Amino acid sequence: xxxxxxxxxxxxxxxxxxxALTLSACGSGFSDxxxxxxxxxxxSEDGITVLIGSSGDAETTAVEEAVAAWSADSGIEASVQxxxxxxxxxxxxxxxxxxxxxxxxxxxxxxxxxxxxxxxxYGDMLANKDDFYxxxxxxxTVDDTFYCAPKDFSTLALIINTxxxxxxxxxxxxxxxxxxxxxxxxxxxxxxxxxxxxxxxEYQRIGTFMAQAGGxxxxxxxxxxDSPENVExxxxxxxxxxxxxxxxxxxxxxxxxxxxxxxxxxxxxxxGNWITGAMSNDYPDVDYVVAQLPAGxxxxxxxxxxxxxxxxxxxxxxxxxxxxxxxxxxxxQQLAFSAAFGPMPSIQSAADQWRSDNPELVAFLDGADYAxxxxxxxxxxxxxxxxxxxxxxxxxxxxQTILDSVQSNLEATLG
Amino acid sequence: xxxxxxxxxxxxxxxxxxxxxxxxxGWLFTAPALIILGVFLLVPVLMALWVxxxxxxxxxSPLSSDxxxxxxxxxxxxxxxxxxxxxxFGISLRNNAWYVLLxxxxxxxxxxxxxxxxxxxxxxxxxxFRTAFYFPSVTSSVAITVLxxxxxxxxxxxNDVLSWIGINGPNWFNDPSGVIHNALASFxxxxxxxxxxxxxxxxxxxxxxxxxxxxxxxxxIFMAIFTTSGTFMLxxxxxxxxxxxxxxxxxxxxxxxxxxxxxxxxxxxLRPVVFTVVTLGLIGCWQVFDQIYTGTxxxxxxxxxxxxxxxxxxxxxxxxxxxxxxxxxxxxxIIVAFTVLQRWVLRERxxxxxxxxxxxxxPAIVASSSAExxx
Numbered sequence: 001x002x003x004x005x006x007x008x009x010x011x012x013x014x015x016x017x018x019x020a021l022t023l024s025a026c027g028s029g030f031s032d033x034x035x036x037x038x039x040x041x042x043x044s045e046d047g048i049t050v051l052i053g054s055s056g057d058a059e060t061t062a063v064e065e066a067v068a069a070w071s072a073d074s075g076i077e078a079s080v081q082x083x084x085x086x087x088x089x090x091x092x093x094x095x096x097x098x099x100x101x102x103x104x105x106x107x108x109x110x111x112x113x114x115x116x117x118x119x120x121x122y123g124d125m126l127a128n129k130d131d132f133y134x135x136x137x138x139x140x141t142v143d144d145t146f147y148c149a150p151k152d153f154s155t156l157a158l159i160i161n162t163x164x165x166x167x168x169x170x171x172x173x174x175x176x177x178x179x180x181x182x183x184x185x186x187x188x189x190x191x192x193x194x195x196x197x198x199x200x201x202e203y204q205r206i207g208t209f210m211a212q213a214g215g216x217x218x219x220x221x222x223x224x225x226d227s228p229e230n231v232e233x234x235x236x237x238x239x240x241x242x243x244x245x246x247x248x249x250x251x252x253x254x255x256x257x258x259x260x261x262x263x264x265x266x267x268x269x270x271x272g273n274w275i276t277g278a279m280s281n282d283y284p285d286v287d288y289v290v291a292q293l294p295a296g297x298x299x300x301x302x303x304x305x306x307x308x309x310x311x312x313x314x315x316x317x318x319x320x321x322x323x324x325x326x327x328x329x330x331x332x333q334q335l336a337f338s339a340a341f342g343p344m345p346s347i348q349s350a351a352d353q354w355r356s357d358n359p360e361l362v363a364f365l366d367g368a369d370y371a372x373x374x375x376x377x378x379x380x381x382x383x384x385x386x387x388x389x390x391x392x393x394x395x396x397x398x399x400q401t402i403l404d405s406v407q408s409n410l411e412a413t414l415g
Numbered sequence: 416x417x418x419x420x421x422x423x424x425x426x427x428x429x430x431x432x433x434x435x436x437x438x439x440x441g442w443l444f445t446a447p448a449l450i451i452l453g454v455f456l457l458v459p460v461l462m463a464l465w466v467x468x469x470x471x472x473x474x475x476s477p478l479s480s481d482x483x484x485x486x487x488x489x490x491x492x493x494x495x496x497x498x499x500x501x502x503x504f505g506i507s508l509r510n511n512a513w514y515v516l517l518x519x520x521x522x523x524x525x526x527x528x529x530x531x532x533x534x535x536x537x538x539x540x541x542x543x544f545r546t547a548f549y550f551p552s553v554t555s556s557v558a559i560t561v562l563x564x565x566x567x568x569x570x571x572x573x574n575d576v577l578s579w580i581g582i583n584g585p586n587w588f589n590d591p592s593g594v595i596h597n598a599l600a601s602f603x604x605x606x607x608x609x610x611x612x613x614x615x616x617x618x619x620x621x622x623x624x625x626x627x628x629x630x631x632x633x634x635x636i637f638m639a640i641f642t643t644s645g646t647f648m649l650x651x652x653x654x655x656x657x658x659x660x661x662x663x664x665x666x667x668x669x670x671x672x673x674x675x676x677x678x679x680x681x682x683x684x685l686r687p688v689v690f691t692v693v694t695l696g697l698i699g700c701w702q703v704f705d706q707i708y709t710g711t712x713x714x715x716x717x718x719x720x721x722x723x724x725x726x727x728x729x730x731x732x733x734x735x736x737x738x739x740x741x742x743x744x745x746x747x748x749i750i751v752a753f754t755v756l757q758r759w760v761l762r763e764r765x766x767x768x769x770x771x772x773x774x775x776x777x778p779a780i781v782a783s784s785s786a787e788x789x790x
Contacts, residue, residue: 088731094474112734116472250589250715253569382499382733389716392591412498 020129041122041318045184047077048320051093053086055274055341062340065123072326097314101321105148105310107139113310114142120311121147122322128156128329129348139373148308149329154273155304155367156208158294160258162287164189164267168226176294176317179212179236186245189267197240199257201248202388204374205270207303209233214298217384218375225387226403229298232286234399236296241395246391252415262286272305273364290363304371306346309313327367344368379409379413432632467740473730489737490745494617500738504745505617506717507725511701513628514721517628518639519696526644527685528693530651532678535586545652552645559642560710564588567634586633591716593626629718635706643699647692654688655681690761701746724744 050067054060064080071078081100083089087109093099094113105113113119123129123137123146136150160175176182186196196312199205203217210216213236215229224230239320247266256258257269262283268349269275270293279286293302309325311318328335334355344365345354355362374384386409390402460475470485471477492505512744532538533545552560566572566585576586599605606612607622614621628636659680666680682689704723707713713720713728722742 091473091731091734095477097475109732109734112473116474116734118474230503253586379499379733382503385713386499386503386717389591389714392589392714392716409499 003351007032020289041120041125041322042316043278043319044316046098046317047079048317049081049100049104050078050080050082050324050326051089051103053104054082055277058277059341062337066325066328066333066336070324074156074320074323075315079322093130094314095311097316099312101315101317102324103310103312104151104307106307107305107374107376108309108381110140110147110308111308111376111380112143115378116145118313118344119147119158119193120313120315120318122318122325123147123149126329127320127326128347131349132329133348133368134344135304135368135371135373136306138345139304139306139376142376148310149325150306150308150346151329152334152346152393153304153306153368154339154365156205156270156272156293157363157367158291158303159261159269159275160289160291161264161267164194164264164291165289168267170189174289175289176332177292179296182294183240183245186268187243190245194265194267195247195252196245196266197270198247198249198252198254198260199270201250201392201394202301203384203391204305204388205257206234206237206391207372207374208270208293208301209237209296211301211303211370212293212296212298213301214296216372217406217410218377218380218414221414223407223414225410226400226407230403231296231399234394234403238394238397250392261288263380272346273342273361276361288362292363295327300370302367302371303372306373375410377414380410383409383413423747424686463740463743466736469737469742473734473736473737477736485737489741492738492740497618500735502618503717503720504678504722504742505619507720507722507742508617509619509624509626510628510632510718511703511721514632514636514639514703515629515700517636517699518643518700519693521636522640522644522647522696523689523692525640526647527651529644529648532653533648534652534655544602550646551642552649554622554642556642556705557709560706563634565711583705585630588631588711589715590630591718592630595625595627597630598627629715631711631715632719635703635710635719638706639700639703643696647696650688650692651685654685658684676720676774686761686763693761694754695755697757698750700755701750 024108048071052060052063052065054063055187056107060080067078083103086104088104090099090105090113094115094116105119110119114121123140126149128138129137129146132150133153136153137146140147158176163254165174168185170185170188174185176180176185182197207217210230210233213229213233215224215227215233217223217225220362237246241248247260249255249257249260249269250265252260253263254263254267257266257271258275258278259268260266261271261275262279264286279288291298295301309328311321311325315321329347331347331350331353333347334347334350335357337343338345338354339349339357351365354363374380383406387402387406390397390405395401466477467489468484468486469482470488471475478480492498492500493740494501529548533540533541533548538544567574569584569589571587573587577584607620607625611622611625612620616624642687662680662684663676666676671679702723703721704727707719707721707724708727711719713724723746725744726739726746728737728739729742
């Protein structure tokens with residue numbers, strides 16, 4: 001029918017116009033390229049935006065103050081935005097071509113963003129490059145390029161409840177330095193009310209046992225997840241989950257190790273520097289000491305976690321951003337951050353001062369000497385997520401089977 | 416008196432008269448809606464469709480020249496890749512299939528029962544119950560999820576109540592074990608037969624497909640039934656109020672009891688409403704996302720991973736944008752397939768011969784009775 005045809009034509013035309021308008025509008029929003037390929041940093045009059053994923057008010061305030069101080073000093077405008085979902089907001093910024101100039105970047109995310117060209121590698125241009133711990137630099141090195149400055153770091157240590165320790169008749173001399181001693185104190189500390197040792201059901205905690213057994217997930221770019229050392233570590237953990245002296249935080253009704261420790265459902269936990277903030281805020285009445293994790297058959301081992309100051313390839317003012325990073329990672333500023341919200345400075349020149357400022361926490365910094373870090377290759381975080389899912393069923397599973405599947409997933413990822 | 420037929424109006428000849436420009440005005444008035452739908456719905460959907468066939472890496476425009484067409488590679492990675500992506504997709508489909516299988520029938524049945532209850536004229540305080548049943552539907556799903564996390568925590572209210580009747584409640588949101596596996600384990604069956612464990616589909620053995628929803632997912636299933644039954648109750652209520660009381664009365668005179676009146680008279684008239692409720696239920700259940708995002712993020716043991724959440728995770732967290740978009744479109748196909756299937760199941764059937772016979776009156780009786788009447 002004529003009427004029908006006209007309608008269709010008009011409808012199609014209208015939709016076509018709408019689509020064309022929209023696409024052209026979108027097109028102007030997406031700017032392609034931006035970063036310079038040869039490594040030269042961009043420079044302009046534009047202000048700097050810093051996107052952070054904050055642990056709380058203390059961290060937000062500390063970063064805001066530091067950035068404001070730099071801004072007043074340099075005369076370049078700078079503002080801090082707090083992300084509520086950092087990964088998503090970063091992705092949106094990169095897709096739209098208008099990312100924040102500087103942002104927190106985790107070791108999980110760096111390979112993915114580096115692969116699609118969203119990141120500006122600036123590590124080698126840092127004036128204080130040689131001051132960073134080499135293992136942290138390795139964390140943020142992808143394909144032999146040092147991408148971004150580690151902003152701070154944390155390691156895992158053994159957190160011990162002082163009251164329960166004394167109640168069980170233990171002294172400072174009993175702090176475990178080997179797996180056998182850990183067996184003994186965990187058994188002594190296990191009562192009807194609390195378990196000896198608790199930790200989250202994840203590689204990010206259980207990986208310490210793998211490191212102590214002499215294992216790990218990736219060695220020289222090769223997957224080594226199914227090594228006999230790793231099997232030994234998981235069997236050790238499984239044995240103690242079964243005899244009740246160890247427990248997963250979730251199985252004693254808590255969300256994470258810090259909560260298990262604070263609510264006194266565990267006498268010892270494996271946690272990182274962040275637990276100090278949780279203890280002083282939420283559980284100020286629980287006294288504790290921080291000790292290094294015991295050595296296993298392969299020596300001492302722990303895991304370290306870190307973030308870096310990522311720089312966007314699309315940032316119009318990278319030179320200013322670089323100078324802000326140098327300011328934020330300076331000795332003085334990192335010590336101020338550490339005092340405000342806990343993590344340890346990523347530079348060696350701040351170590352002595354930090355030790356004397358935090359005598360009770362030195363075990364964390366001692367761990368830096370032998371810490372491993374989770375693999376940072378693209379896709380590795382999915383493999384670890386799958387590993388974690390299987391670790392939740394460790395007590396009814398088989399260590400070798402679990403590690404075999406991790407091995408095949410890792411091999412597929414590392415290519 | 417001469418009768419003249421009214422001239423047929425034709426859009427094509429709208430050059431004169433009071434209706435001139437009517438079509439243009441129509442388009443003008445619908446333009447805002449069309450533009451908004453186009454910009455915020457149609458164009459993003461088409462772009463996502465393109466992304467699912469491209470190697471876009473998440474930086475810059477997906478329509479720029481350095482993004483290329485890769486055919487079905489992304490779809491292959493999640494369906495036949497043999498890697499973690501395929502397994503994750505298989506797990507998410509398994510989880511969501513069980514979720515749909517339990518939530519859709521239960522919420523439909525429960526909402527129908529609620530509607531029948533509050534539709535009864537003799538019920539006191541009908542308004543109160545209607546509001547009470549509908550209340551969860553107007554509350555944000557994020558708020559309810561947080562409430563649920565508290566209620567179903569290890570030492571939460573639900574486990575407290577269970578302990579009154581001597582049940583040691585599970586560690587709800589931290590328990591990755593499947594309920595069917597658990598039920599079988601209580602009969603001593605710990606692992607499946609060789610045929611089920613050796614063969615797999617989407618990287619997941621058939622034995623694992625049959626695990627049932629995990630205990631954690633079961634808590635989400637309760638939540639979905641609790642929150643959505645109110646909405647669908649409202650739809651059924653509207654449908655019930657369209658059922659004419661005359662027909663009920665006629666059925667009563669024919670000697671139908673309450674159950675027969677419901678099953679043979681009321682329910683068939685509610686067929687369009689049932690179709691709407693089941694369709695909306697299917698779509699909502701296959702797209703479950705916000706509960707997972709705010710609640711468990713796929714934990715424990717990936718047993719609350721759903722395709723919608725996996726799509727988000729692949730794209731935004733793992734930077735596999737093509738795979739994320741591909742998962743979204745596979746989900747779209749699944750939803751359309753289910754809707755078409757249930758449209759076919761709920762179609763208006765011709766009355767079967769057997770059924771017709773029940774209503775047929777024996778001619779011999781008619782003849783004799785009319786003969787009697789004639790006397």
